[in-house]
Amino acid sequence: MTRSRTLLLLVLSGAIFLEGVDVSMMGVALPSIREELGLATSELQWIVSAYVLGYGGFVLLGGRAADLLGRRRMFLSWMAVFIVFSALGGIADSGWLLILARFVTGVAAGFMAPAGLSIITSSFAEGSERNRALLIYAGVAAAGFSLGMVVGGLLTAIGWRWVFFAPVAMASLLMLAAMRVVPRDAERAAGAFDLSGALSLTAAMILLVFTVVRAPDVDVALTVVGLVGSAALLAAFVAVERRAAAPLVRLGILRSASLVRANVGTMLFIGAFVAFQFVAVLYLQELRDWSPVETGLALMVLGIDAILAPTLTPRLVERFGKLPVIGAGMVLAAVGYGLFLPLGPDWTYLQMLPTIVLVGVAFALAFGTLMIVATDGIAEHEQGLASGLQYVSLQFGAAVGLAVVAAVNVAATDGTSEAARLDGYQAALFVPVAAVLLALAVTATALPESRRASVIGACSST
Secondary structure (H helix, E strand, C coil): CCHHHHHHHHHHHHHHHHHHHHHHHHHHHHHHHHHHHCCCHHHHHHHHHHHHHHHHHHHHHHHHHHHHHCHHHHHHHHHHHHHHHHHHHHHCCCHHHHHHHHHHHHHHHHHHHHHHHHHHHHHCCCCHHHHHHHHHHHHHHHHHHHHHHHHHHHHHHHCCCHHHHHHHHHHHHHHHHHHHHCCCCCCCCCCCCCHHHHHHHHHHHHHHHHHHHHHHHCCHHHHHHHHHHHHHHHHHHHHHHHHCCCCCCCHHHHHCHHHHHHHHHHHHHHHHHHHHHHHHHHHHHHHCCCCHHHHHHHHHHHHHHHHHHHHHHHHHHHHHCHHHHHHHHHHHHHHHHHHCCCCCCCCCHHHHHHHHHHHHHHHHHHHHHHHHHHHCCCCHHHHHHHHHHHHHHHHHHHHHHHHHHHHHHHHHCCCCCHHHHHHHHHHHCHHHHHHHHHHHHHHHCCCCHHHHHHHHHHHHHC
């Protein structure tokens, strides 16, 4: 890469790393936040859920806005919003103000992420150059999630407000760099902004994410009502888009089988990972009494994909193709989660390490390659839309994975004893196994029979 493109990739990767760190740090800081602000459990979970709600509700709108209004403009403007409301969270002295700050921070991330991804896909030529850029980008993103737990534990030990102030400092530096290296918008999609479509789609996404996030804590009837309401709003959105002269989402883009499979695969793969991480953290902290820092260090090995994604994965993609490499990642993830199923009350770290390593390698193979497939062959003026769809799948997968694994864990835990809690964890571990096997099935349907053996070859090379 040229120096300018290297700097561009570093800045955009830094932004997605910041988003990953921001999300994962928060989980470690929650107990300290509750203690100082006196929040109830129902309020506490909204510190996380409000971010997901804002992100998932606005990310598709953010992707289209990047195409229509300019990727650079959207990226820089919403990074400024991210900085302001992260700082507001750091000085908040009440639960409602903190939750509001997290919601707007999530909205800002929902606009920033697809703008950043579409800047990459439009700045690097389709093929090996773009593939390597996306794999570096995805590897850094995943490293943010894994390293964020360690950073969050260290910052929380100083004071939980630093979990908000540290992203402000990092985002400010990134914004200054981005103003210099992100190219001016050379091309924007034609057409007016579809306000009716934007409102109906955003309302549908917010209600859907809200329903999924709240599902473990409310009656089934309320969950059904929320899902039906979201479906009705989506139907209204489709009706609006069919008649709109300049639709927010060109429905024809969903005729791309590779895009749809990549999005479904991403949703299931991320859902499996979030579900596994949820169980692993509860097991280590609640059953084994590990500290947040110890837990973060134990799971830090998941960040191995930050090394493997830009080095090993491009070679495997060139040799075997994208779909076999994704399939190999799914297989390794299924094996890794399966090895964790016979979880015992006194497992050593060495017994857990094979799963952590396999999942880290699986991320290196599948996550970034799914991004490549989701944006390959998409027209320049719709790269923001394709990126937004990919991030919807990512956020919705995380929300569903967390809701399902939490519900299974609660249903299978009969009492507060160590044995009862272990039963709940063991039952919940079937969720990531099932999700990643479904993801593998989705991937396998796209593979010609002559190429399916390549999955075994990619696993063997790994």
